[in-house]
Amino acid sequence: MFVARELALEELKKRIKTQNLFKHCLACEAIMRELACYFEQDMDKWGICGLVHDIDYEETKDKPDEHSLVGSKILEDLGFDKDIVYAVKVHNDVHGLPRLSLMDKALYCVDPTSGFIVAGALILPSKKLSDVTVPFLLNRFNEKGFAKGANREQMRACSELGLELEEFLGIALRAMQKISNELGL
Numbered sequence: 001m002f003v004a005r006e007l008a009l010e011e012l013k014k015r016i017k018t019q020n021l022f023k024h025c026l027a028c029e030a031i032m033r034e035l036a037c038y039f040e041q042d043m044d045k046w047g048i049c050g051l052v053h054d055i056d057y058e059e060t061k062d063k064p065d066e067h068s069l070v071g072s073k074i075l076e077d078l079g080f081d082k083d084i085v086y087a088v089k090v091h092n093d094v095h096g097l098p099r100l101s102l103m104d105k106a107l108y109c110v111d112p113t114s115g116f117i118v119a120g121a122l123i124l125p126s127k128k129l130s131d132v133t134v135p136f137l138l139n140r141f142n143e144k145g146f147a148k149g150a151n152r153e154q155m156r157a158c159s160e161l162g163l164e165l166e167e168f169l170g171i172a173l174r175a176m177q178k179i180s181n182e183l184g185l
Helices: 005-015 019-039 043-052 068-079 082-089 101-120 134-140 151-161 165-178
Strands: none
Touching: 005 019, 005 043, 005 068, 019 043, 019 101, 043 068, 043 101, 068 082, 068 101, 082 101, 101 134, 101 151, 101 165, 134 165, 151 165
């Protein structure tokens, strides 16, 4: 069954109280929608997948071996499409589950990318996404001290989508710039 964005948003708001985590989910939704457009996939489905991917994070943040398993169970119980449930389950590498679909692969590399782009905006004097550029992000990509939490190997997995890092970052940045007001950046 297809779950509408309104229900997905309502369920997310019930479980996510941390403002930055909520904004991360919105950013992932935007990037997933932009990637779906690029790959001529279902933008609504991909967007919802990005929106709810961390629905269990506040519950499992101290239990990484449970993160995404709990979330996928929540989504399954709510009647979300099986492909969304699976993509959410496999976005956490800890479980060693294979990423099978294009959507699985997209969510996996999108997850750390949103934080990486936010970190880029926050070190600029303006603190605005509109001032972030792809060359700027590429220059920061190999800096170990920059956005330490953004797993670079996971971001490089954009190659599984047939995208070069530069192109992938461009798509992600453009998506986040479109919702910069919602993100407060």
